[in-house]
Amino acid sequence: MAEESVANEEAKTEKAPKKSMLKWVIIACSVLVVGIAGFFGWSMFMKKGASGDSHKAEVSETHGEKKSEESRGIFPLESFIVNLMDTGTGKKYLKVTMELEVMDEIGKKKVEAYKTQLKDTILMLLSSRSYEEINTVEGKLDLKQALLARINQTMGENAVSKIYFTEFVVQ
Template sequence: MADEGKNTQEQEEGGKKKKKSKLFLIIILVVVLLIGGGAAYFFLVKGKADKNAEETVKEKKQAKVDAGIGPLYSLDTFIVNLADPGGTRYLKVTMQLELDNEKLQEEMDKRKPQIRDVILTVLSSKTYAEVSTAQGKLALKQELIRRINLILTSGTIRSIYFTEFVAQ
């Protein structure tokens, strides 16, 4: 009888061990499935987002190509002293402004003194260090575009093209 009690007890312990190992196996399986599903979802959603972003960039580039270069407005050469100490450095710039529409050329002709004043003011406020680098030239273009567009009413300046740029 004592042997039968031992066997029953061993069977109960063995059954508990089997239940625990099955439960552990199920938990591991669920965790692996969750991780796999999460990774698959992430890559699928990210892939769609990347494709949408690529399509948007392509559409913007195509719109720029379709729009082409707008009308160009030439300005006379500017020669200004730079804001460096001692006033021994100067800047000589010739530029063309890209307009967004044909009607803006008439306004540009009427506002030419205002536009020249804005450009002269901005150029003479710069130092040699600010305009001697490629980043400085890009920042100068952006500032000029922003300041000129503030006074225009019938359109905007899209871009500025330096056709001559000498800083000495």
């Protein structure tokens, strides 16, 4: 009987490494299959995205409704740091960096020519706002519209089509 128990223990120890090895082979195969599927999914997605972009370019060329993107441009402005209007909540500061989208090359030149006046206009408008006015998304959108109207009024024409906030920090 002692011999049988020794034989059973030896059989168990021999089977354990086989199960362990089989488990690792299954895990390795699963990882390999998932990796291959991920690669093919990624490559199909990237090809589809590239062909979709070229199709969009063809459509815009054939219809000709939009101005060419080459004539439009982004004009970056340096950061503005202003004290917000005090409403009893303590001193609040606003740091905002924005970029102006201009219609064409003439607009770019005009923005460059009016750069000093635009900075003054922007600073005056930003410092006239309170924290409560610009704290919400609606407040930021209202600020964008007011800035756009003032900038175009300062330059005398609608050279700027959009304003983009690239940094907006209130402290």
